[in-house]
Amino acid sequence: MARQRNRDEEVSKLYERVPPQAPDVERAVLGAMLLDNQAIGRAVEILDESCFYDSSHRKIFQAICALFERNEAADQITVAEELKKRGELEETGGVLYLAELTAEVATSANIEYHAKIVLEKALLRKLIAISTQTVTECYENTGDVFEIVDRAEQRIFSLSERRLRKGFVPLRPVLHETFEVIEKSHEKPTTVTGVPTGFVKLDELTAGLQPSDLIIVAGRPSMGKSAFGLCLARNVAVEEGIPVGIFSLELANHQLAQRFLCAEARVNSHLMRTHRLPDQGWANLSLAVGRLAEAPIFVDDTPGLTVLELRAKARRLQAEHNIGLIVIDYLQLMTGPARAENRQQEISIISRSLKALAKELNIPVVALSQLSRAVEMRGGSRRPQLADLRESGAIEQDADVVLFIYRPAHYGITEDEEGNPTEGIAEVIIGKQRNGPTGTVRLA
Template sequence: MYESERSSDSAGSGYVPPQDMAAEQSVLGAMLLSKNAIDPATDLLESRDFYRPAHELIFDVITDLSGRGEPADAITVAAELTRRGEIGRIGGAAYLHDLVQGVPIAANVDYYAEIVHEKAVLRRLVEVGQQVAQLGQSGTGEIQDIVDRAQKAVLDVDGTKSGEDYNVLSDLMSSTIDELEELETRSGEVHGVMSGFPDLDRLTTGFKPGQMIVVAARPGVGKSTLGLDFVRNASIRQGLTSAIFSLEMTGSEIAMRLLSAEAKVSISHMRGGTVNKFDWDAISRTMPRVMSAPIVIDDSPNMTMPEIRSKARRIQKEHGLGLVVIDYLQLMTSGKRVENRQVEVSEFSRQMKL
């Protein structure tokens, strides 16, 4: 038997808090089935987000094993639960295999996790509403203390795992001085990802980790070409892994543009079939250099930001990742109902930092 459900739906009321067992099972099944599903799930979820206590326990064990660098599949998780004496709490080892067998597609773990998270937020809203009502009805204590406790409970509803991402200015000064001293010793030389344009690099001293750079211009003036130039310089010149997520050009078109730029052969000649002997010689000399460059291209149509984030995480984990180019934001869709297109594109920009 599984460990009993949350007590909040008991007391004979018949009320069942918001939850989705199929989504919870699919998240856990995906995590057990593929190690690539663990990071996307743990990025969004905490163990408390699961309604069934058994699922909370399984999630904790998977993340614990993964954090220790050990495999986390149905066999290893069952062994760990047995070692802890808790295998009975989930219904036995067979339930883990049922989770693996029941997951539709492991690659969709982002969507399953989002459902679980939304249900968890709704449950906490109900709980917080009851807590705030009790605080107001009791009327005991200082009014400001009651308000503070209510506000704290409400702020914790979404379960966002952002941690303390704010800093007091004084805490930042030490690292800022260290950076200034490091820049002084380099005499202004570029120490980030170089763009390939010396004047720009002198102004920026290179693109830094965590930065989001938006290239904005009217249609047809070369935004995509500039992005590919950044990729060429990062991957071919500096050996950094670059990822191109293109919703406009196909992978073969991107490859042709990269080869054209690197070989200095007109793209119109390549497309028009008018490449001469000298052009072919230049292409032949350039081909090995371009082929060996650590560039990953994804031209999947209708990509969403969660998909891009998940893929970028996998690329980072498998190859390292120095630069991400998305071409381009206006072609992306969220798959959700939004107030207007401007709000949707603004949300993409907000989610861009991986």
Template sequence: MAPLPAAMPHDLNAEQSVLGSILLDNDVLPDVCDELRVDDFYNPLCQKVFAAIVELYRESSPVDLVTLSDKMGSMGVPESVRSPEELGHIIVTVPTSTNVAKYVQIVKDKSYTRKLIRMTKDILERGYKNEEPSSQLIQSAESEIFRLSESLSSAESGDMSMFDIVMETLESINDAAANGGMVTGISTGFKYLDSQTAGLQPSDLILIAARPSMGKTAFALNIAENTALKQGIPTAIFSLEMSAVQLTKRFLSMHSGVNAQNIRTGQLSFDEWRQVTESANEYAAAKIFIDDTPGITLTQLRTKCRRLKAQQGLGIVFIDYLQLMEDDGRSNSIQEKTSKISRGLKAIAREIKCPIVALSQLSRSLESRTDKRPILSDLRDSGAIEQDADVVMFLHRDSYHDHDAEDQDVTEVIIGKQRNGPIGTIKLKWIAEQTKFANLEYKKRDE
């Protein structure tokens, strides 16, 4: 593997101009220190100078050639390179600090380019050694690109002025008023659930949790059908448990009204075939994108979501289910892995400005309680899920635990957490033969 060129991409004039702007006007220090790190500078002496400037800033001390020289001395820098005279030769004298933001941007851009080069070199060297499977190399490359891109996106997002925030807020309020104060996000298709949540909001992480056989997947598919077919919203489904064909069979049963078992076995009457075919034609034209990659990682998910957002205008994402995802590195425990994934999903939701609906398992501990309605502490594997989620919904059906229950086909949707709205319970009708839910009378249980 050929060595990297002696000099990597950098702009010495920009680095020196940043330092000169600080000396000229200490008022630019907060913005510069917020944007740059010591290793963003390429020139070794510029690194030492900026490190000393950061220390002076933390101490609330003035920054000039004298204080800078003294601070560098306390940090072990030889006097031969830190005297005020020597520093004056290195630091460019700029006529004004007005352009410091541009100098900072140049320094940052060169820094990210160098990081990308180093990362690429590492992957190339590992590839030439031929000691790892290609799949592992690809995953490593994706992970490194993800971290670098995430860092760059975070750096570029910047702060909004209060004026911009107020204008965006007023626009949001106006949109809500135009919708009659009801659904301001994406409708779930369930009337009373929408009245409680105002729909699924952009950038929110929504968690749907339940014990097995409560209908988590069916509930998510009901919402996905409504978003894609009835609202025309490009919808992505990442299915880690079921294949794309299995999911589509469920979709066809839900939409056509044909018994799911008949579709699975192919035992269909002429009329049922017609109903299924009509539904299939509607789904074939819908913007639903199903990815059934098992063990998908956060990096892979983010890459695919960003591509769908750019190419298809992605509007909502479903994940079935969270605990089957893999993190990009090594975690010491299931709890740590789940925490990383939940934080990552929230970050992706904010980046693509779409709601992400993630299904989750619940702890078995609730089975030992008399009242088996789930609560937040039942979330499996990590308390971070509860913290990261904007909305947490639980599914509960009495008839699952009590075969003599009065309402055999009623499922409760318990809103256990809603960051920007009320909690409570609404009821839906469970239609087992078609693995779907339907609207039922409204009932709210406040805690």
């Protein structure tokens, strides 16, 4: 807390201006907490001690919270005694100041409103401090510039996360909203309640891609993860007219467009690259350009995106184009925060942030992911398992749905268990579905 106060003083000296503060409102919050102990719980849901600009108010708040945590009454007398034990009674104004705080407040009814004002002032001070720290680092010009950018991003990100916190809501309105969604879904002739994937059998098992879900599509190289992700994006945008955002960390924009065109026109990409495409193929490509040009697909091919950058871009994209699906190709190419101690922790932070993004925007987020080499070392069919998710068990925990892309023919398996040929067949294995069954879908 002393460090925060020193930082506020540094900022004040630097700009010769008083940092944002509301001492009278801070007094009102403390007075309400002393007047009504039920108000303490409402205040601590919004504030912590760092939110108070006045150091005396900060110490009084800490004393009240200490009593609250011990399930003891917090009033003028008990708080004065707590401050006395800490050796802070006189420096906070003594018993007389505590009495003044209580006398100034008639009711605790407005404590949430007052607490939010105190929080807003605190966030402004922290934002100024973050900006000042970044300015100082820029002038000192020591270290890698991208590390400075990354640190600034993380500081801003940690500040913005506080704004996104939610409190309790009564179950009744949630039940009514949920029942309305169920009613509307029953009025439709389809069993798909989320975003349709375009794969009928897959939609039957998943009911579509559900809002706020993080869907992991995992597989070894050459299994067709990217092709599956692009096909999902194409089906959602072209067939359903739902805007889709694609973060392509592996392929450049023109490579992505080429894949889209070849898939839409059903032409061999190798023939196109080697200039051996027949006339009909060119005709199909022309038609494909027309169809895809009208599709609401938005692509960002920035390499090595950080979590903060991706979330900021996704928020802006939804605000401008109301996107209903995000596809990320692929998770391991994202850059985690500099504070991560190792790659496993970095991936854990990334996957947790993607789940938070899905909840924040209330849309499905599909993230492609690599599988570990353990798949290749295993005997038998080498079908992937949840334990094969690369570099972090957190991916499995954060994901609502895990889909594995598996090609039996890749491992020399010519027939499946039922004797069907496997050439040209990809299996989509639902390895995890938080709210539905697991199973396997065959795609040709």
